[in-house]
Amino acid sequence: xxxxxxxxxxxxxxxxxxxxxxxxxxxxxxxxxxxxxxxxxxxxxxxxxxxxxxxxxxxxxxxxxxxxxxxxxxxxxxxxxxxxxxxxxxxxxxxxxxxxxxxxxxxxxxxxxxxxxxxxxxxxxxxxxxxxxxxxxxxxxxxxxxxxxxxxxxxxxxxxxxxxxxxxxxxxxxxxxxxxxxxxxxxxxxxxxxxxxxxxxxxxxxxxxxxxxxxxxxxxxxxxxxxxxxxxxxxxxxxxxxxxxxxxxxxxxxxxxxxxxxxxxxxxxxxxxxxxxxx
Amino acid sequence: xxxxxxxxxxxxxxxxxxxxxxxxxxxxxxxxxxxxxxxxxxxxxxxxxxxxxxxxxxxxxxxxxxxxxxxxxxxxxxxxxxxxxxxxxxxxxxxxxxxxxxxxxxxxxxxxxxxxxxxxxxxxxxxxxxxxxxxxxxxxxxxxxxxxxxxxxxxxxxxxxxxxxxxxxxxxxxxxxxxxxxxxxxxxxxxxxxxxxxxxxxxxxxxxxxxxxxxxxxxxxxxxxxxxxxxxxxxxxxxxxxxxxxxxxxxxxxxxxxxxxxxxxxxxxxxxxxxxxxxxxxxxxxxxxxxxxxxxxxxxxxxxxxxxxxxxxxxxxxxxxxxxxxx
Numbered sequence: 154x155x156x157x158x159x160x161x162x163x164x165x166x167x168x169x170x171x172x173x174x175x176x177x178x179x180x181x182x183x184x185x186x187x188x189x190x191x192x193x194x195x196x197x198x199x200x201x202x203x204x205x206x207x208x209x210x211x212x213x214x215x216x217x218x219x220x221x222x223x224x225x226x227x228x229x230x231x232x233x234x235x236x237x238x239x240x241x242x243x244x245x246x247x248x249x250x251x252x253x254x255x256x257x258x259x260x261x262x263x264x265x266x267x268x269x270x271x272x273x274x275x276x277x278x279x280x281x282x283x284x285x286x287x288x289x290x291x292x293x294x295x296x297x298x299x300x301x302x303x304x305x306x307x308x309x310x311x312x313x314x315x316x317x318x319x320x321x322x323x324x325x326x327x328x329x330x331x332x333x334x335x336x337x338x339x340x341x342x343x344x345x346x347x348x349x350x351x352x353x354x355x356x357x358x359x360x361x362x363x364x365x366x367x368x369x370x371x372x373x374x375x376x377x378x379x380x381x382x383x384x385x386x387x388x389x390x391x392x393x394x395x396x397x398x399x400x401x402x403x404x405x406x407x408x409x410x411x412x413x414x415x416x417x418x419x420x421x422x423x424x425x426x427x428x429x430x431x432x
Numbered sequence: 433x434x435x436x437x438x439x440x441x442x443x444x445x446x447x448x449x450x451x452x453x454x455x456x457x458x459x460x461x462x463x464x465x466x467x468x469x470x471x472x473x474x475x476x477x478x479x480x481x482x483x484x485x486x487x488x489x490x491x492x493x494x495x496x497x498x499x500x501x502x503x504x505x506x507x508x509x510x511x512x513x514x515x516x517x518x519x520x521x522x523x524x525x526x527x528x529x530x531x532x533x534x535x536x537x538x539x540x541x542x543x544x545x546x547x548x549x550x551x552x553x554x555x556x557x558x559x560x561x562x563x564x565x566x567x568x569x570x571x572x573x574x575x576x577x578x579x580x581x582x583x584x585x586x587x588x589x590x591x592x593x594x595x596x597x598x599x600x601x602x603x604x605x606x607x608x609x610x611x612x613x614x615x616x617x618x619x620x621x622x623x624x625x626x627x628x629x630x631x632x633x634x635x636x637x638x639x640x641x642x643x644x645x646x647x648x649x650x651x652x653x654x655x656x657x658x659x660x661x662x663x664x665x666x667x668x669x670x671x672x673x674x675x676x677x678x679x680x681x682x683x684x685x686x687x688x689x690x691x692x693x694x695x696x697x698x699x700x701x702x703x704x705x706x707x708x709x710x711x712x713x714x715x716x717x718x719x720x721x722x723x724x725x726x727x728x729x730x731x732x733x734x735x736x737x738x739x740x741x742x743x744x745x746x747x748x749x750x751x752x753x754x755x756x757x758x759x
Contacts, residue, residue, distance in 0.1 A: 164651035168544060174536025175545070175553065178627065181620045182560045185571050192574075239467035247461050248468065257468050259750075260475050263742045266674060267735070268681025270708050271478060274731040277715075278481040298474060305471060329453040331460035359564020362683040362708070366715045386566050390684065393570045401574075408567050419562045423555070 186412075193409025196402040201410075206372055206388060209397040215407050217374045218388040224376060225289060225368060225384055226358055229296030234350055236297075237304025244305070245312035246334050258309070264302040272298050273363035281367060289375075289382030292368025296360060300353040307349025311342040348426045355418035359411050361386035385411055478735065486729035488722060497729060503694035505718070510726035512733060514694045518611060518704040519734070522686065523679040525615025525700070526622055530679075531672055533619075534626030539656055541627070542634040554631065561624035569688035572617040573609075577689055580616075581608030585701055603699040609691045611704045617685045622675040629674060629749075633667030634660055670748030677742040681734060683708035707734040 154162070200214045207213025240257070248254045276295040281287055315338045323333040339346070369381040370391060376382075385407050392404035489497060493510065500511025541554055585606030592602040637660045645655045661668070691703020692713050705713075707730045718724045 160651055160654070164653040167653040167656075171536040171539040172544065174533045175540040177533055178537050178557055178560070178623050179553065181623075182556055184575075185560075185563070185567065185620075188571060188575050189567065236467045236470060239464045240471050243461075243464035243468040247464055253468070257471050259743075259746055261471050262746045263739060264471070264475060266677050266742055267478075268683065268708060268738055270681065270683045270711055271482070271731055271735050271738075274485070274711070274715075274728055275478045275481050278485050278728070279477065301471065301474065329457045331457045332453075334460070355562060359566060361564070361566045362712060365712055369716065386564065386684075389566055389570065390687075393573060393688070404570060405574075408570050411564060412567055415562055415564060416559060419559060 189405070189409055189412055192402075192405035193412075196406040197409065201403070201406055205374060206383070206392075206403070207399060208372075209395065209400060212399065213403070215385065215388065215403060215410070217371065218383040218385045218407070219410070220374075220376065221289070221368075221371070221383040222358065222385040224378075225293045225296060225364070225382065226354060228289075228293035228378075229300055229357055230350065230354060232294060232297035233300025233353065234304055237301045237349075237353075238308050238346060240301070241305045241308025241312065242334060244309045246330070246338065249313075261302045261305050265306060268362075269299060269360055270362035270365075273366055276363070277366045287367065287369035287381045289368050289378040289380065292364045292382060292384065293378075295363040295367045296357045299357050299360060299363065303353040303356055304346075304349050307352065308342075308346050311345030311349070312338055314345070315341045344425050348422045351418050351422035351425070355415045355422065358418070359386055359415055361390055365390075482728055482732040482735055486725060486732040488725040489729040492722060493726075497726070498733075501694075501696060505720070505723050508720060508722050510722070512707075512726075512730055514696050515705050515707040515710045515730055516733065517696050518614075518690065519680055519706040519708070519737075521611055521700065521704070522615045522618055522690070522706055523676060525612065526618035526679045527672070527676055529616070529619035530622040530626055530675060534623045534671075534675070535630050535668065537623070537627035538630035538634055541631050543652060543656060543660075554628070557624045558628050561628065564684075565621065565682055566684040568617055568621055568685040572613065572685060573688040576617065577608035577613050580613055581606045585612075589701070600698045601700050604697070604702055606701060607691065607703055609689045609703055610701050611690070611697075612700045614686045614690045614704075614706070615700075617689055618679045618682055621682065621685055622679050625678060626671050626675045629671030630664075630668050633664040633671065636667070637663050666748045666751050670745045673741055673745030673748065677738050677745060680741060681708060681738045683712050687712045707731070 200212070201216075202214060202219065203216060204212075204214030205217050206215060240261075244254045244257060272295050276291050276298065280291040280294060284291070319337055319341060320333050323337045324330075328336070364384050364387050368384055368387070370387045371381045371383040373383075389404045389407045389411070392400035392407070395401065489510065493500070497510065497512055498516070499513055500509070501513045502509045502511050503514060504510070537557060541550055545553060585608070588602045589604070589606065592598045641659050641663065642655055645659045650658070686706050687709040690705055690709045692705050692709060693703040694705055694710075697704065711727050711731055715724070715727050718727055
């Protein structure tokens with residue numbers, strides 16, 4: 154075999170391997186989604202959304218964890234989004250060339266991928282221990298802490314994309330900086346900032362680890378933020394590991410609901426993001 | 433709206449309006465600055481609160497905590513070696529699989545895939561990254577573990593039983609759950625991370641560089657190996673470290689399939705535990721201050737390890753950003 158055909162053969166081998174890698178990756182996506190849909194649909198019925206979680210061995214639904222998850226997620230977004238947007242605003246507008254901005258960006262990127270169970274421990278230490286009991290409030294703060302870095306990152310990125318001429322034009326007619334930011338740059342970057350919030354919701358709606366020892370769980374209907382609160386991921390965790398078949402079936406159905414919600418949010422965020430910054 | 437508010441300025445008098453503008457502006461500046469500093473505060477808060485919570489355990493066991501294997505809630509003797517070992521070995525297995533596959537996918541997407549399919553496949557793989565880890569966990573427990581137990585592990589055990597040196601790594605009954613299964617699940621979770629970052633950095637390679645290589649007669653593989661990969665080395669490494677950070681700290685997917693056994697077995701098919709799985713499994717049931725403190729100490733160790741890994745990842749990636757900014 155001469156040198157040229159050896160090179161061609163090597164080329165062919167590595168390229169086939171990389172095609173194989175792509176097939177391998179897509180195979181898992183297909184495998185996971187298909188079993189999820191198959192097992193989840195089997196248990197999906199109206200009663201899932203109208204009945205409470207059952208005791209072992211009887212039929213029931215997921216109403217209380219679904220409501221719990223909605224409350225926890227909403228509150229987390231309400232807590233995390235303003236802080237995230239304000240911090241992102243400082244980094245892109247007031248403190249764009251500050252030294253501290255570089256440090257915050259670095260730290261924020263680390264928080265973005267820090268293990269979520271650590272956040273759970275942190276909130277346990279600063280809220281659950283002083284309060285003396287688990288609570289929905291602590292759970293939503295834990296999720297809120299996870300929201301912050303996601304929103305900071307997208308807000309900063311999107312504000313940096315706004316052309317400087319727009320700021321200069323507004324400043325030239327005498328608008329103070331807060332006015333420029335709130336009326337000009339926020340408007341231009343609005344879609345991007347909303348994308349960030351959607352991504353944050355997608356991120357926290359499946360989070361389990363930070364809720365395990367903050368919101369804990371609740372077998373019953375509870376909307377009291379000062380008491381343990383059920384959530385879909387924690388119920389899935391508990392039910393899937395139980396030996397009861399009814400519970401396992403409900404766990405699959407819950408998993409399907411979460412995945413559907415997360416995928417819808419990510420696709421929505423992607424569709425918005427492709428519109429980009431309005432100019 | 434804007435014009436209206438500015439128009440009203442004439443009414444209240446120029447100096448008064450100016451004062452109000454300055455006051456609002458400094459208020460807004462300090463408000464945003466406070467929020468930005470809060471981000472630093474969160475990290476500091478995590479560090480300090482975990483250190484305080486972990487202090488009783490570190491104080492009671494000293495350095496033995498890092499080197500002892502015992503985990504006995506009855507006699508209150510705790511050591512972190514088994515979870516640390518499990519965390520590192522599962523992540524290692526995950527990276528061994530995920531790095532070649534992830535980079536391979538990125539090569540496929542940037543150099544080989546027909547244009548029409550690039551976006552859909554890239555989106556599909558990124559969606560895989562967005563699926564919550566608990567879904568991977570439940571899938572691993574009900575689908576992957578039984579499959580491995582029946583079809584893969586017996587074969588592995590038999591195949592390696594005659595290979596000296598390797599037989600101890602693949603020994604024992606096929607449990608299905610264990611270190612190996614956890615590593616595999618982690619690999620599946622990490623692949624999309626690595627491939628999407630690798631794809632992004634591959635695309636920063638200037639077309640001129642690649643075209644010159646093609647012009648002197650390089651094959652596609654030679655262009656990738658000698659031009660694209662050297663040019664993007666730091667970025668790919670950053671992506672790998674980011675994936676590693678995720679694998680080290682991943683909780684739910686691992687907790688389902690690891691078996692939660694506090695021992696270090698030579699065989700990677702045996703059940704084990706990781707730091708995050710131990711915390712998730714035992715924290716709410718931990719009685720006694722020393723037990724709770726030991727679990728928080730585990731969390732502290734995990735935090736320090738992932739912080740270092742993620743810091744290296746971000747450093748690598750930021751170097752690449754800077755170069756892309758200059759070019």
